[in-house]
Amino acid sequence: MKTSTWTALACMIAFGAPVAAQxxxxxxxxxxAMNAALEAVRHETGGQRQFYFQANRFEYRSDDETQSLAWDINAWYGGRLNRLWIKSDAAYDLDSGAFDEARLEALWSRAISPYFDVQTGLAHDFESGNGRxxxxxxxxxxxxYWFEIDVATYLSDQGELTGAAEVEYELxxxxxxxLQPRAAVSWSADAIPDLDTGSGFTDIQAGLRLRYEIVRQFAPYVGVEWTRQLGDTADYARAAGADQDTTALVAGLRVWF
Incomplete structure (x- = not known):
């Protein structure tokens, strides 16, 4: 019997054919022969290895005090169940010529449902004198309702427990x-004076970005983002003479392949 026939029979088995057919x-x-056909079905319905790259945000930002560049980039390689994720986000101050923040993450991701993955791995902050x-x-x-959610908890090599949650939606x-609304909130279990971070909720962000997809993989956008320091973190900002909340205009590109 031809392999195509074996594959057809394997499909009947894999996708719920009656016991009599099996x-x-x-x-x-x-x-x-049946095992080979089943393996072929598994491969053709999600067993391939793929690569994906996305610069969700690559933008210029301007508020009352600073001008900066920021990015939020992620990429993954793997199959339907297991993937290697690389994530990077950073903000570069054009006035001072230094990074306000820069983080790189390498994560193993495992699908736990058709719509959610659990992720674990390592992250590193590239901050002068305060890298963790x-x-x-x-x-x-x-x-x-198609809300994209990303929630993570971080335990640093200094014993500091922090976390962040982000949600996006595409209208x-x-x-x-x-139109892409976005909101994010960060927290810290303890005060981290070296980073001017207080305990509890540390900051919240809310933004709107309007993009035009020239092609699906390439879309310029404009928008606005509001950031507010919270609790003890706001006290640190106030003591340093900085604003506790800022509103920035943004313009950038969203690219994926």
């Missing part, structure tokens, strides 16, 4: 014009 296939085809390496545990996925105004 018994029939097992009775007439040797086990090695973190163990990471998080969950990422697509919630009901299609037309087939190419898309």
């Amino acid at each position: 018994d029939y296939a097992d009775a007439y085809y040797p086990p090695e 390496t973190h163990a990471v545990l998080g969950i990422q996925g697509l919630a009901p 299609l105004l037309t087939q190419r014009l898309i």
Whole structure:
């Protein structure tokens, strides 16, 4: 019998054919042929290894005090169940010529449902004099009503426990014009004076970005983002003479392949 026939029979078995059909296939085809057909089905329905790259945000930002460049980049390689994720986010102050923040994460991701992955790995902050390496545990996925959610907890090599949660949504105004609301909140279990960070919720961000997809993989956008320091972290900012809340205009590109 041709391999295509074995594959068809394997599909019947893999996707819920009646027991009689499975018994029939097992009775007439040797086990090695059935196993090969099942492996072919698994490969063709999600077993391939793929690569994905996305610069979700690559933007210029301007507020009342500073001008900066920021990015939020992620990439993954793997199959449907297991993937290696690389994430990077940073903000570069154009006035001082230094990074306000820069983080790189390497994570193993395992699907725990059709819509959610659990992720664990390492992250490193590239801050002059205050660099830290973190163990990471998080969950990422697509919630009901198509909200994209990314929640992570970080335990640093200094014993500091912090975390962040982010949610995004895409509202299609037309087939190419898309409004993307985004909100994020960060927290710290303890005060971290070296980083001017207090305990509890440390800051909140809320933004809107309007992009136009020239092609699906390439979309310029404009928007606005509001940031507010919270609790003891706001006290640190106030003592340093900095604003506790800022509103920035942004313009950038969203790219993926």
